Amino acid sequence: MSPFKSRKQNSQKQEDGSSSFSNKPNLWQPKTELGKKVASGQITSMDQIYLGGMKVLEPEIIDTLLPDLKEEVLEVTSTQRMTAYGRKQQMRAVVVMGSERGYISVGVGKAAESRDAISKAIENAKKKIVKVSLGCSSWECGCGTNHSVIRTTMGKSSSTQIEIKPAPRGVGIVANETAKKVLQLAGIKDVWTLSKGRTRNVLNMVLATVNALSKLNQLKLGIDYDKSEKTSSSKAAPNAS
Numbered sequence: 001m002s003p004f005k006s007r008k009q010n011s012q013k014q015e016d017g018s019s020s021f022s023n024k025p026n027l028w029q030p031k032t033e034l035g036k037k038v039a040s041g042q043i044t045s046m047d048q049i050y051l052g053g054m055k056v057l058e059p060e061i062i063d064t065l066l067p068d069l070k071e072e073v074l075e076v077t078s079t080q081r082m083t084a085y086g087r088k089q090q091m092r093a094v095v096v097m098g099s100e101r102g103y104i105s106v107g108v109g110k111a112a113e114s115r116d117a118i119s120k121a122i123e124n125a126k127k128k129i130v131k132v133s134l135g136c137s138s139w140e141c142g143c144g145t146n147h148s149v150i151r152t153t154m155g156k157s158s159s160t161q162i163e164i165k166p167a168p169r170g171v172g173i174v175a176n177e178t179a180k181k182v183l184q185l186a187g188i189k190d191v192w193t194l195s196k197g198r199t200r201n202v203l204n205m206v207l208a209t210v211n212a213l214s215k216l217n218q219l220k221l222g223i224d225y226d227k228s229e230k231t232s233s234s235k236a237a238p239n240a241s
């Protein structure tokens with residue numbers, strides 16, 4: 001964050017000196033309508049974006065509205081890819097990002113170096129953040145706080161499936177390691193889960209979990225986690241040059 005400070009001083013030379021930009025990093029030149037509204041302070045929360053059914057196309061929007069988003073690299077694997085010159089090794093990173101307060105995402109990135117694959121995965125995740133409706137709907141609990149999910153939900157990715165059920169306070173997250181990380185980052189404290197299929201496949205397990213969580217939200221999000229894997233891989237191809 002420190003490089004922003006020096007840039008900000010330089011930009012004070014600008015003649016128009018619009019005050020709304022003064023407390024925001026000036027490195028970002030928003031390209032989309034939504035980005036411009038976020039940068040100018042017209043939109044100040046992720047909830048506004050989801051209520052309006054808008055699509056986040058610039059990662060800076062997430063940096064601005066969810067600055068304390070945490071990320072966890074769940075997996076970096078090497079894959080072989082065929083090119084005109086023969087086999088090429090590529091690294092694939094799977095990253096989960098969450099606010100621990102109801103926002104969650106998974107991103108996939110591919111690059112020759114692990115480090116680049118991870119940063120691509122983070123960029124990818126920032127474009128697919130979904131809101132999770134947290135609550136307490138366990139009849140055994142009834143405390144009314146946001147420690148669990150609002151209802152039972154199911155999700156799947158390929159042959160991997162998960163069912164997530166509200167649990168009373170103190171139960172903790174009853175899930176396999178991969179699903180547990182996703183649920184924790186979403187901000188869930190107590191939940192029961194049941195998973196089936198290829199649960200050891202990290203990417204499918206994460207996608208299934210996020211798919212289930214995204215279904216809790218009644219709002220139209222513009223993100224379909226059933227299809228997100230296909231979408232991200234087809235988009236990744238032209239970037240691979």
Ligand SMILES: [Zn+2]
Nearest residue numbers: 136141142143
């Ligand atoms: Zn409760």
